[in-house]
Amino acid sequence: MTRNTFVRLTLVPAIALLATLALVSIGGAIWFALSNRTLRSPDYDFVGAYNFLRLLRDSRFFNALEISALWEVITVSGTLGLAVLLSVLIYETVQKPLWRNLICFAFLVPVLLPRVAAAFIWRFMYSPSLGVINYLCGLLGIGPVEFLADPSLALMSVAVVDIWQWGLFFTVIVLKLMETLPRDPIEAAMLDNARRWEIHAYVTLPMLKGPLISLALVKAVESLRSFDLIFVMTGGGPGKATETLDLYAYQMGINMGGRISYASAMSLLLLLVTTIAFTIIWKAGKKWAA
Amino acid sequence: MANITCSSIVKSYGDYPVIDGLNLDIPDHEFVVFLGPSGCGKSTMLRMIAGLETVTGGRIEIGGTDVTDLPPGDRGVAMVFQSYALYPHMSVADNITFGLRRQGLPKAEIAPRLTQVADMLGLAPFLDRRPKNLSGGQQQRVAMARAMIKTPKVFLFDEPLSNLDAKLREKLRTEIRKMHLQLKTTTIFVTHDQLEAMTIADRIVLMRDGAIEQMGTPDEIFERPASHFVADFIGTPAMNFIDATIEPGHVARSGSIALSLSRDLFPGLRPGQKVELGLRPASMDLVEPGAPNAIAGRVVLVENMGAEGQVITEVDGREISFVTAQFRRVKPGDAVRFALRPDQIHAFDPVSGRSLLGA
Structure with a gap:
């Protein structure tokens, strides 16, 4: 058996399974999106592009699109920003390997928590009457703050939970990456009069550009799957302040309306938009990392 | 321009001293080679002078200033590493001028200095390239240019030629020597290659187990070795x-x-x-x-x-x-x-x- 046949043979089962799962559901979604099915009645007609055309006039859809984009930007930049900041801080201040490992271990705990559990814990902590965060705010003379009920704060408050889970996890990864960097260029920068923060801004972090871009992409994909977190914490509210596309599709198709065809059209648009967006980001990222 | 004075230098890792009470005087303009087998403390000594390694005890002076506790950037030294230590994501020009830009020099002042150094080392055609697109010898020249452009008081070379092939090593050795004749900057050059030391040095400091075994001109060391160790280390074929x-x-x-x-x-x-x-x-x-x-x-x-x-x-x-x-x-x-x-x-x-x- 040549190497190539071996590679093909071992790849076929997994790819076949994936392709079946993906193609069947996409095919089903397209089939639904072209009709006017609802969960209330078994009758349906083919309506062509009607669902898609209606979506383009649906302001709640565009709101959800905007919230989704905002959610992506906030969680990805927040996660990476926190990870870079904390890892540089630990790299500079904690020298003992034992302490570093203990910190890393502690930072891994949040991401091990099921997201639904994290959502419930934080929802309780955010509570205006019972929550520890509002208790602390009270000590400072602020509040009580309606973190999840205030439309201007809700999205940020939920994002904090996501960043708490993933930012600390990414801190561990970035710190370990920094530890693998060669010492010589850092020492050369020290001899070149670079201050501490300049060494990181101009030498260590640029040397990690490739891995950081990969982490950003991983987090961007991960952030698309935040349905559970948002659903438990706010259910998309208050109003539609935290309603991302997947939440809106769920509300439309299953929860409130049962308009399964309309929701399918929305999911297809979401698939299209993310595919295009990620292709562009991926290409740009590769160019930038080179 | 600067002389270097090291008095009673001690360096320990834990309880184990690798250098114990070393005294050394290097006059201005001199080209000194630290020579010795691996593990003799020559690189540690160089790194302490550079400020990359803390000194456990003793004092280091450069040009009459006590630099023992100064950070590396404030000592007026420039170093060329064995691995070249170039910044991989920067162009050759950015690599060379990084130190000057960190000092906050205006662009108008940096540009002519870059041109001068690049011409001197034959790097002018490569200024826009990344280090990974250069050969080993060219990378080493970039590292030298990066050190030279700062017009330091002291040049430090940490086995800079060890990663090059024999022919290139010989060529760059000559270039470094010529550069020193021209600039006359006090230079310390670390190597374990006795032939390299003999050909390049004004004075050789031969080290063994963290102490100076003999210090002298290449002729003195070759003709009047102070010990069996020196006699055995210097000269090919061996004594x-x-x-x-x-x-x-x-x-x-x-x-x-x-x-x-x-x-x-x-x-x-x-x-x-x-x-x-x-x-x-x-x-x-x-x-x-x-x-x-x-x-x-x-x-x-x-x-x-x-x-x-x-x-x-x-x-x-x-x-x-x-x-x-x-x-x-x-x-x-x-x-x-x-x-x-x-x-x-x-x-x-x-x-x-x-x-x-x-x-």
Whole structure:
């Protein structure tokens, strides 16, 4: 058996399974999106592009699109920003390997928590009457703050939970990456009069550009799957302040309306938009990392 | 311009001192080579002068200023690393000017200095390239340019040529020497290659186990090695060592070998004294029968080195080698006689290993 046949043979089962799962559901979604099915009645007609055309006039859809984009930007930049900041801080201040490992271990705990559990814990902590965060705010003379009920704060408050889970996890990864960097260029920068923060801004972090871009992409994909977190914490509210596309599709198709065809059209648009967006980001990222 | 003074330098890792009370004075403009086997502390010493390694005890002064506790960037030193340590994501031009930009120099001042340094090292065509698109020799030149452009008080080289092939090493060695003749900046160059040290140094500091074994010009070190260790470390092919006993008439005897020594160089030798003789292969040559100070041996192996050849012989069951231009006349199994002048024989104390010169 040549190497190539071996590679093909071992790849076929997994790819076949994936392709079946993906193609069947996409095919089903397209089939639904072209009709006017609802969960209330078994009758349906083919309506062509009607669902898609209606979506383009649906302001709640565009709101959800905007919230989704905002959610992506906030969680990805927040996660990476926190990870870079904390890892540089630990790299500079904690020298003992034992302490570093203990910190890393502690930072891994949040991401091990099921997201639904994290959502419930934080929802309780955010509570205006019972929550520890509002208790602390009270000590400072602020509040009580309606973190999840205030439309201007809700999205940020939920994002904090996501960043708490993933930012600390990414801190561990970035710190370990920094530890693998060669010492010589850092020492050369020290001899070149670079201050501490300049060494990181101009030498260590640029040397990690490739891995950081990969982490950003991983987090961007991960952030698309935040349905559970948002659903438990706010259910998309208050109003539609935290309603991302997947939440809106769920509300439309299953929860409130049962308009399964309309929701399918929305999911297809979401698939299209993310595919295009990620292709562009991926290409740009590769160019930038080179 | 700056002289360097190191007084009572101590460096310990935990309880284990790697350098213990080292004193060293390097005058302004001098090109000094730290030479020694790996683990002798030469790189540690250099890194302490650079400020990349903390000093456990003692003081380091550069140009009269105590720099012992100054950060590396404030010491006025520039360093070239063995790995070149270029910033991989920056262009050659950005690599070279990084230090000046960190000092906050205006662009108008940096540009002409970059042009000058790049021209001097032949880097002008490569300024826009990334380091990974350069050959090893070009990368090393970029590292040198990055050090030169800062016009430092002191240049530090940490085994800068070790990663290059032999031909390029020789070429860059000459360039570094020429650069020093032109700039006259005080330079410390670390290497474990004794030939490199001999060819490039004004003065060699030969180190062993964290201490200075001998300090002197290449000639001094080669011709008057202070100890068995120095004699053994310097010179290719390596020196022959023979245990011998002094006999009346200032003659050292070991089995069939009897060599008369110079009374001027070794006035203190007494009959019966045990010595270790050091005979450089390059000081000896084939002689006719009857010549004085001759050693008779049987050829084991002839190594062709081009213009000369090393002849390895067996004398009383031990191997002694010498170098001769007439190596093509001899072949394994031949009986040969070779000799050297009394003033070219070195003698060491067999216990302490110190040279018996003048003793």
